[in-house]
Amino acid sequence: MTALPAPPPRSRLLPFLGQIALGIGTLAITLLGLLLITFIIARVVPTDPVLSIVGERATEAQMEAIRVKLGLDLPLWQQFFIYVRDALQGDLGTSIRTGQSVTAEIARYFPATLELATLGTIFGTLVGVPAGVLAATRPGSIADQIVRVVGLMGYSMPVFWLGLIGLLVFYGKLDWVSGPGRLDPTYDMMMQFTLTSYTGMILIDAALNGAWDVFANAISHIILPAGLLGYVSMAYISRMTRSFMMNELGQEYITTARVKGMPEWRVIWVHAMKNVLVPLITVIALSYAYLLEGSVLTETIFAWPGLGSYITDALFAADMPAVLGGTVVVGVVFVTLNMASDILYRLVDPRARA
Amino acid sequence: MSLLEVKNLRVTFDTETGPVQAVRGVSFSLGHERLGIVGESGSGKTMTGRAVLRLIRPPGRVDADVMTFDGQDLLNATEREMRALRGKRIGMVMQDPKYSLNPVMTVGRQLTEGLRLRDKLGRADATAKAIAALDAVQIRDPARVMEAYPHELSGGMGQRVMIAMMLIPEPDLLIADEPTSALDVTVQAEVLSILDGLVRDRGMGLIFISHDLRLVARFCDRVLVMHKGVVVEEVAAANLLEAKHPYTRGLLNCLPRIGGPRGPLPGLDRSGAWATEGAP
Incomplete structure (x- = not known):
């Protein structure tokens, strides 16, 4: 006589929901990686965010003040933490061109x-x-x-x-x-x-x-x-x-x-x-x-x-x-x-x- | 009158290098009996089975002098008339249930779709009939199997589902195309005895296509031996061991026997005229 193979699960919904949860976890990790990459790009590119805000004729003291205001004097890991925290709250920074929130734009x-x-x-x-x-x-x-x-x-x-x-x-x-x-x-x-x-x-x-x-x-x-x-x-x-x-x-x-x-x-x-x-x-x-x-x-x-x-x-x-x-x-x-x-x-x- | 009458059946494939004939003038007739077709790979036995159902897709072509089923001309039947025959009066079980069952539909849906669409049965009636069919092929837990997908079944169970599916409309003729070749030996015996029982009980005609001579000899009334698209010999299954044709003799000699000589088995001797006869 036939022996049944592994019986099909009684509910197909439960494991399915588990997979969705797993998917969301993967999603979170992927997004964190994405933020890390954009963060690094922002630090690597040769445009100085301070310079583009204050203009070329600013004094050293003014530049320093902006640098502190932007948090650029902090260690990198701390800057990244702030970046991720802000991004999670929907804050992607301020556009240099328009001075408006990037998220809103x-x-x-x-x-x-x-x-x-x-x-x-x-x-x-x-x-x-x-x-x-x-x-x-x-x-x-x-x-x-x-x-x-x-x-x-x-x-x-x-x-x-x-x-x-x-x-x-x-x-x-x-x-x-x-x-x-x-x-x-x-x-x-x-x-x-x-x-x-x-x-x-x-x-x-x-x-x-x-x-x-x-x-x-x-x-x-x-x-x-x-x-x-x-x-x-x-x-x-x-x-x-x-x-x-x-x-x-x-x-x-x-x-x-x-x-x-x-x-x-x-x-x-x-x-x-x-x-x-x-x-x-x-x-x-x-x-x-x-x-x-x-x-x-x-x-x-x-x-x-x-x-x-x-x-x-x-x-x-x-x-x-x-x-x-x-x-x-x-x-x-x-x-x-x-x-x-x-x-x-x-x-x-x-x-x-x- | 015989159930199926085939005279001079030819299946031709038009390829870029010219036509290739897979079946070259096969004739046979079949009553409510069990006919075996044996032969090596490429001998045209599968094509013969599919030609009867007119399931050879282009570029393949089917010609014959006569091909009738229960008095109805199969050659000139419209596609609509063929559809009415397929499933309802002629069924076919294929080699490997892994490929012959739709992987994304539940067994239940595949079993009931004919009943629901063709016979216009309600869901409950169709399900009841399908469960009865699964019972008939000795599946122990039919309600659960109905909910399963093909990949959740073993090969033997898959093939029983396939047999159940083809027997639901109670056809007059079943074509079994190597129905047990993809199964392991113990499961083979089970599936065969189920198939045998159902065919006997319902008095169906059966075309049993196989490359396994012993299986065919045990299971059928009559055997056609095919080689290169031609029937080389037709014998009663009981007399298969006394077959005359050198090809059939050659095939028989290749079979190992318990207690037989333990040297290497003889290969098939293809030096005779039959081996090259009419070859393209």
Whole structure:
């Protein structure tokens, strides 16, 4: 008679929660490492934070006073401790350029990037996954060739060029969409003075306020850059989906599903897709994280006040606290998305839960 | 009338270096009996089994003069008609449950999906039927196995699940493609006796594909011996030891025997005309 192998655990939730806790622990260590690196960079780069505050004609005594005020006279380990403590409290320092809190500034810039990257990733996934599946189920067909060529174009054409051409055609010639920026100036004023800001993402805020004219205007502004970023991530996602799907369709369990008389849509979209999702989640998360870094070129062309342009501007102004604050945020985004994809991965793949 | 009638079956793969024929004119007929197909790797036995279900994917092609199941033409059946046959009237058990069960679906979902989708059964009815099927393959704790994922089962249990899954719709014909090759010997015997019992009780036709001559001889009524895509000999299983064809004789001679001479086993002598006959 058969002996049962190790019985499956009665509750699948408990070990799963334990893994999440472990994940959060790992996350904390990673972030500490990230802070250490940005801290060291700030001490190594040849810009003197004191000099950039007091200017070149300050006296030795004035410079010393600022040095003490910034805590730069303390030993390094103590400085790092203060840096971590402040960062944990959400204080990333003061921008040299503007004299404002870096945290507050990033809180203003990041939602613009978040909005753009999220929409771009949604586009990229909604088009890329079906396109990849279509190509994988009919390898060598016209549809497959089209998906491959369109994907290759998204890979190889520089995004700034596509952006400029997009603006020229859809804004300049056809006038189907609005130009650079997040809103027309009138709506921008409305957004700033009469509407309540909840998230900093205009689409969501306008919808929450019920200001549908603002919403429509924001859509006509965001559609082109989001479409562009969506195209780039679609190129990547469709290629990966195609190769994952082709691999799964060659597996024996697919034959089993067909032997059972399952219709082809179910074989592809249920049996194979559940397996494709496992690696695909990581691909989509990484491409989302990449867009969240703030795509500098796209944000520049579309005058999009996002994280990418914030960090670039700060860099040109040698505004070290702002650059490092931005870097920390990018790092946090990456690590968080990685962890999120790890959790999702375990949800779709029972073998990873054990 | 016979259940399955196959005449001059050919499976061709169009490759870049020209067509390759994996099955070259196989003919047989099958009633409610147990037919064994034996042969070495690459002899076309698996392809023969899959061709009957029309599960050869492009670039493979299936041609035959006649291929009928219970009077229904399989060659010209639409995909829809084939789907109605697969699972419902013809089932197939594959070699290794590690690969033939979907790794991310619970056993229960895989067992019940046919019942729920095709037979439109409710969840409770489908579950009850699936548990009964697991009982029939002698799984002791069916309710728990229903909740398990394939990687949580041993090979022997996985193969029983596979057999249960294929027998739920009570097919008339079961194709067992090396159903025990991935299992170790003691488990092999268990799985085989379960399969044997179910096939006998339900009076199903069985095509048992294997490279194990002794297994086939014990388990089947009739044996087809295949080599390079061709049936070289057809014998009653009871008379397998008296087979005439040099290839079959060669295979038989390679089997070790308890109490037999303890020298090296003879290799397969491929010098005869049969070995190169019609070879590409």
